Amino acid sequence: MPKLTIDGIAIEVPAGVTVLQACELAGKEIPRFCYHERLSIAGNCRMCLVEMEKSPKPIASCAMPVAEGMAIKTDSPMVKKARHGIVEFLLINHPLDCPICDQGGECDLQDQAMAYGAGLSRYNESKRAVEEKYMGPLVKTEMTRCIHCTRCVRFVTEVAGVEGLGLLGRGEHAEITTYLEQALDSELSGNVIDLCPVGALTAKPYAFVARPWELARTESVDVLDAVGAAICVDARDNEVVRILPRLNEAVNEEWLGDKSRFAVDGLKRQRLDRPYLRGADGRLAAVSWSDAFAAIAKRIKGVKGERIAAIIGDMADAEAMVALKDVMAKLDAPHIDCRQDGAAIDPSLRAGYLFNSTIAGLETADAVLLVASNPRAEAPLVMSRLRKAWLTLDAKLAAIGPVPPGNLPVESLGAGAKTLKDVADGKHPFAKVLSAAKRPALILGQGALRRSDVAAVLGTARRAADSLGLIRDGWNGFNMLHTAAARVGALDLGLVPESGARDLAGILEGASGGALDVVFLLGADEIDMAKLGRAFVVYLGHHGDAGATRADVVLPGAAYTEKNATYVNTEGRVQFARRAVHPPGDAREDWTILRALSDALGRSIDMSSLGDARRRLVAVNPIFDRAGAIVPAPWGDFGTEGKLDPAPFVTAIPDYYLTDPIGRASPTMAECSRIFVHHRASRTGTDG
Amino acid sequence: MSQSHTHTHPHAPFSFTPANRKLAEEIIARYPQGREASAVLPLLDLAQRQCGNWLPQTAIEHVAEVLDLAPIRVLEVASFYTMFNRKPVGRAFVQLCRTTPCWLRGSEELVATYKRITDCGPRATTPDGVFTLLEVECLGACSNAPVVQINDDFYEDLTAESFAEVLEAFKRGEKPKAGSQIGRVSSEPLGRDGE
Numbered sequence: 001m002p003k004l005t006i007d008g009i010a011i012e013v014p015a016g017v018t019v020l021q022a023c024e025l026a027g028k029e030i031p032r033f034c035y036h037e038r039l040s041i042a043g044n045c046r047m048c049l050v051e052m053e054k055s056p057k058p059i060a061s062c063a064m065p066v067a068e069g070m071a072i073k074t075d076s077p078m079v080k081k082a083r084h085g086i087v088e089f090l091l092i093n094h095p096l097d098c099p100i101c102d103q104g105g106e107c108d109l110q111d112q113a114m115a116y117g118a119g120l121s122r123y124n125e126s127k128r129a130v131e132e133k134y135m136g137p138l139v140k141t142e143m144t145r146c147i148h149c150t151r152c153v154r155f156v157t158e159v160a161g162v163e164g165l166g167l168l169g170r171g172e173h174a175e176i177t178t179y180l181e182q183a184l185d186s187e188l189s190g191n192v193i194d195l196c197p198v199g200a201l202t203a204k205p206y207a208f209v210a211r212p213w214e215l216a217r218t219e220s221v222d223v224l225d226a227v228g229a230a231i232c233v234d235a236r237d238n239e240v241v242r243i244l245p246r247l248n249e250a251v252n253e254e255w256l257g258d259k260s261r262f263a264v265d266g267l268k269r270q271r272l273d274r275p276y277l278r279g280a281d282g283r284l285a286a287v288s289w290s291d292a293f294a295a296i297a298k299r300i301k302g303v304k305g306e307r308i309a310a311i312i313g314d315m316a317d318a319e320a321m322v323a324l325k326d327v328m329a330k331l332d333a334p335h336i337d338c339r340q341d342g343a344a345i346d347p348s349l350r351a352g353y354l355f356n357s358t359i360a361g362l363e364t365a366d367a368v369l370l371v372a373s374n375p376r377a378e379a380p381l382v383m384s385r386l387r388k389a390w391l392t393l394d395a396k397l398a399a400i401g402p403v404p405p406g407n408l409p410v411e412s413l414g415a416g417a418k419t420l421k422d423v424a425d426g427k428h429p430f431a432k433v434l435s436a437a438k439r440p441a442l443i444l445g446q447g448a449l450r451r452s453d454v455a456a457v458l459g460t461a462r463r464a465a466d467s468l469g470l471i472r473d474g475w476n477g478f479n480m481l482h483t484a485a486a487r488v489g490a491l492d493l494g495l496v497p498e499s500g501a502r503d504l505a506g507i508l509e510g511a512s513g514g515a516l517d518v519v520f521l522l523g524a525d526e527i528d529m530a531k532l533g534r535a536f537v538v539y540l541g542h543h544g545d546a547g548a549t550r551a552d553v554v555l556p557g558a559a560y561t562e563k564n565a566t567y568v569n570t571e572g573r574v575q576f577a578r579r580a581v582h583p584p585g586d587a588r589e590d591w592t593i594l595r596a597l598s599d600a601l602g603r604s605i606d607m608s609s610l611g612d613a614r615r616r617l618v619a620v621n622p623i624f625d626r627a628g629a630i631v632p633a634p635w636g637d638f639g640t641e642g643k644l645d646p647a648p649f650v651t652a653i654p655d656y657y658l659t660d661p662i663g664r665a666s667p668t669m670a671e672c673s674r675i676f677v678h679h680r681a682s683r684t685g686t687d688g
Numbered sequence: 689m690s691q692s693h694t695h696t697h698p699h700a701p702f703s704f705t706p707a708n709r710k711l712a713e714e715i716i717a718r719y720p721q722g723r724e725a726s727a728v729l730p731l732l733d734l735a736q737r738q739c740g741n742w743l744p745q746t747a748i749e750h751v752a753e754v755l756d757l758a759p760i761r762v763l764e765v766a767s768f769y770t771m772f773n774r775k776p777v778g779r780a781f782v783q784l785c786r787t788t789p790c791w792l793r794g795s796e797e798l799v800a801t802y803k804r805i806t807d808c809g810p811r812a813t814t815p816d817g818v819f820t821l822l823e824v825e826c827l828g829a830c831s832n833a834p835v836v837q838i839n840d841d842f843y844e845d846l847t848a849e850s851f852a853e854v855l856e857a858f859k860r861g862e863k864p865k866a867g868s869q870i871g872r873v874s875s876e877p878l879g880r881d882g883e
Contacts, residue, residue, distance in 0.1 A: 163758030168767040179760040180745075407758075 004070035019061035019072055020048050028074045031083065031112045033090075033197045034149035035062035038253065039158060045090070045149050047112065049082040050074050058082045087117035090147050093128045093172075094198070101145065103199030105212040109147065130175055136183030137671040138190055138262055139201050146200035148174050152192040159255070160186040161387045161406050176200070183675050187380035187656055190261040194244065194254075203242065205262055205668045210234075210241050218580035219246055221567060222260040223315050223485035223560045224660060227359065227379045228569030229256055233561050233580035240267050240561050240581055250360045250630075251569065257380040259657055259669065266666030270544045272556035273585025284554060289586065292553050293600035299536045299552075300601060303517045305332030309507040312338040312495055313523030313541065314484035314660055317565030317577070319613040320540075320557070320590035321490050322620055323605060324522050327594055330603035334501035335516070338490030340524045341652070342504050343449035345480070346458055347491040350623075351633035354488065355382075355570040356476035357441050358630055363388040365395055365477065367437035369430065370410065371420055371461060372401040372649035373445025377656040378483050379570070382443075383408075396433050401447060401649030415648035417448075417457055424464035434468040441477035442470055446652035451645055459639025471635050478635075482570040483652050483659065485560075486523075489568035492621045511535040521547045522590070523557070525661050540593060542583070543661035555597070556587035559662065563589040564610055566617060566624065574627045702746035704754070708734055712754060725755050728765050732772055741781050741839065742773040777820035778813045780858040783837040786823050789830040797848045798834055799823070805855045818859055831875040832868055841866035 003012045006026040013022045018041070023030050033045035043063035050061045053071035058078055073079060091113065098104045130143040153165045153176065164184050168175050178184055184192075193203050215234040222229040222243070230248035233240055243264050245256035275292035276284040287295075300308070308331055310324055321338070328336050339345060345353050357365060362385040375383040387408055389395035398411040400419045413419050413430055422428040426435075434440040442465060448457050461478070464470070470477035482488060490496075497503045502510055504527070510516040512533035519532055523541035529550040539551035542559040560567075562583040568574050583589070588596075591613050598605045607613050617624035623631060657673040658664050704712055712734060716727045731754065735747040743766055752762040766772045773781070782802065786795045803809065806819045813820045829835040832844035836851065843854050843866060850869040857864040872878065 163760055166760035166764045168764055170768045179758070179763060 002066050002068045002070070004066055004068070004072065006072045007074055013066055015066075017066055019050060019052070019059065019064045019066055019070070022066050023050065023061060023072065023074055030061055030074065031116050032062060033108060033112075033147060034151060036151055036154075036195065039151060039154040039195075042150050042154065045147065046086050047083070047090075047116075049079060049086065051076045051078045083116040084118040087113050088121055088123070091117070091121055092123050093144075094147065095127065095144050097145070101142070101199040102140075102202040102207060103145075103196075107199060108197035128172060133175075133177045134181040134183070135178055135201075136185075136189065137668065137675060138204055138258060139184060139193060140204035140207050142200055142202070143175060143177075144200075145198045146176055147198055148176070149197055150176070151195040151197065152176060152201055155192055155195050156184065156186060156189070158391075159384055159387070160188040160191070161384070161408055162186045163407065165192075185676055187258050187376055188255055188384060190258045191245070191255050203262075205265060206242050210236050215241065216580070218561075218578050220561065220577045220580065221569075221575045222256070223567055223577065224260045224263060224662065225257065225379050226482035226485055226487060226570040227251060227257075227381050228485065228567060228571075228573060228575050229260055229381060230575075231256065231260065233578075235561075235580045238581045240264055250358070251571075251573070252381050253384075255381060255384060258672065259659070259663055262668045262672070263657075263663045263666045265668050266543075266662040266664070267559055267561060269667075270661070270665035271559075271584050271587070272542055272544055272548060272554055273583075273587055274556060275586065276548075276551075276554035278552045284548075284551075289596070290600075292555060293597055296538055296553055296597065297600045297602070300331070300518055306334065307515070307517040308333035308520075309335035309502060309510065309516050309518070310337075310520040310522065311340050311504065311507060311524040311527060312336070312486060312490055313340055313521065313525060313547070314486050315560060315662075316486040316490070316522045317560070317563065317567060317590065318486075318489040318493065318617055318624065319565055319610065320522060320594060321486065321493055321495055322616050323591040323594035323598075323607060323613065324520065325493060325495060325620070326605040326607070326616070327598050327601075327603070328520075330598060330605060331601070334498055335507055335510070336495055336501070337497055337504045337507060338487065338495040339504055340527050341446065341450055341484070343446050343652075344454040344503065345449055345487075345491065346455065346638045347494060347496050349633075349636045349638045350492070350572065351476065351478065351635050352458065352462070352638040353480050353482075353491050354572040354633055355443075355479040355481060356633065357439075357479050358571050359385055361475075362386060362441060362479070363392070365389050365437075365439045365441040366393045367396045367434050367440045368398075369413075369423065369434060369440075369442045369464075370397070370399040370401070370404070371442060371444045372447035372449075372651065373399075373443045373481050374402050374404045374447075374651040374653070375443065375481060376404045376406060377651065377653040378445060378481055380656075382481060396430075396437070398430050398433075401445070402651045416646060417453065417460065417644035417649070418646060420448075420457070420460050420464065421644060424460050424467060426467060431464075431468055434464075434470070439475050439477060440468060440470050441479055443479045443481050445481050445649075446483050447650050450652065451647070453642065453645040455640040456642035456644050457639070459641050460644065462637070462639045463641075476632070476635060480570070485567050485569070488570060488572055489566065489574075492568055492572075492623055493617070494620070508532070521551065523547070523661075540590060541661065542587065543665055545661035545664060555593050556583070556585065557590040557593060558583040558587055562587075565589075566614065566627075568623075571630060572623070572633065573630055574624055576627065700744050700746055702735070702739065702744060702750045704734070704750065705738060708738055716755070725757055725761075728755060728757065728762055729769070731755065732762070732766055736772060740776070740779075742776045776813065778818050780819050780838050780855075782819055782821045782855075783824045783827065784810075784821060785825070785827045785829075785833070785835050785837075787826040787830075789826075790834040793833040794847065795834040798836060798846055798851050801848045801851050802855065805852055805859075819855070829875075832872065844868045845870045845872055 032048045034042045048061045049058035051073040133141045156165045218233045229252035230246040232244045274286045277287045465478040508531040519535045521539045525545040525547045537551045539547040540555040565577045657669040663669040719726045752759040808814045810821045845868045
């Protein structure tokens, strides 16, 4: 390990690190614009100049590897002068429009000009101006502010994996743009906004909304997919104005998918803010909580438990789910299913429904087989890990079923379950690739599970995992990729029908056939509402979507930014969402509604505080006591050998932007869906 | 003009001619396996020659396709190098040096001559499509100043009169003899006695 001195401090650093990293290890702050830990080194902003002994000129520390015996100075007059010069140069063409710039208050250039600049400019000539570039409905550009650090170009190419952005021209005429000003077609495009050290790329939906110092910041987790990315919810007054990613190396690093970042405007629209009751005229009318509960109690009175059912939606929190479980138990109602998409996952073995390699672990996989999964739409952050595995380990990638679009080389092996069987039997050439790999992995998408032959598909996938060595010491490469934030928590709580009870299909059949009288929907909006027949439907949720439209009683709940709630991500990691704002109007946290409902039904559940609810979670499954941790699940047998349906696999998510009631209520997501999914003209003509 | 405006000739789909396609493959074969993208510069040059000294968007996309690159990567290269023209130019693409040695030896007169003969200024193409003028910095032939590059050739030791003759010849569709216009061999001294 090379030894060097930094400002007179002797330090030993790992070989191969750069001078900038060594300075950071020595506790010295080096200003920078183009350097970013997770991107390749560009060395073009020159802000990180330091003095190196025996070098006549200052060196760019971000691009200089350390060598034995180096003597670096980071606070010498030469360094100070160099920084003054760089800031002065950068500001030559940078407009001084901070008062009308959305980056103001959280701008690297602003901060570093203050900290390291000379405070004066000698430049009296004209500044250059650059035309705005269209980059789609999410990224707003003000290219005159650009300092050409190329972080955005490197991110989009290296991490997001789309060759969308480039630096055209040279010198004074250099400009960042997408090819022919097409929209930036990536599910991770919003991250360029965070990466931009100036106000050149800002959030289009957030333009001129708020200043960073006006915002109250709440650390939470995302629930719009099953990854459970760490987020910061920024609120002003009682309104969530933006969502940013928060560092969690194990899950999302520092990135966030566009849906999770930009669906935030859906939190203000189509909200259920009062209880509603369907009157004699067939219309929903606002009523008080007590009237709503009384109506439910009246309808349920005398109804046998076996004529009552519950379906759980994709964004339900664990507290509400365990409360619903207890209410159903008090009603002796056995029919409960958390799989509103009909994906008949076998909940008996935890390892059988988890992303066992972990999300961070996926980037160490050297052969990956995607089965009916398109992570780009189902979990963009998993896709970026897959891309890393390919970039760093040259991982062999193959898909059965749909191939994820993009520039990742994924070999298509076949369309349906028969190919999976061939792989499991070792007949397919890719079986050899998997068994020869050090860390082989299989990603099973929900698309493979929304079929009649689920047990056989699961059994075949399990057999493939066993026969091809996906399970070995310290490594479990069997990964189920969920799309619903609620799903793993619900499976952990056992919210599937006991034998003999009705599953989703059975509930819908019973409701339409008149065998069920009452159906509770806990945020379930993706089912075929027409099949609920004449059943009395109680909808508990936060958006006026399909469920509320069909419901006879609507109970307004809280969205994930409005409650302290527990979620379990696709890896089985227990995480907490925290309340950033209060629910609108009369809406309440979901578990408290269920508790109040149980009182109204005369069958109170034992839950009077959030602590009670969480203790109840731990009592049902001790995993809920291990927040944040990955508890390796023991491997075992699941699934069956059976007849496989020859139908090809389909992906679970046809439209990344519109998967849930929040996204469907969001104008931004509607615009994204229109442009990116429906491939309409990329220029809207409405952006000026 | 914004850098992102690539000028496309209407109805001009582009692909290499069979001869150029063969040449392109030869060029690509010069680079090590896995480094074929390095052929982007010679291939763009080839495409520019095929298109009449400029690169329409379709040519950039064709080169990208041949090299299995994203179009934006090829456009980055094409826009970086000033010797790639991204707008159509005249049959005679005149690059007139105006750096100090040429200026001292009368490059301003050459600009005036050009204007008189073509009735057109710099960065524009004459209506008949013959001439486009670009004023450039040093072309590296200072000892034979003033110098003008027309397409691939240098015309050196020019005077207003000899430049006018050169331009008139291009106008007639001829290609005048390149090099020194006063018969100087290479950049030998002008007077044999060391004048």
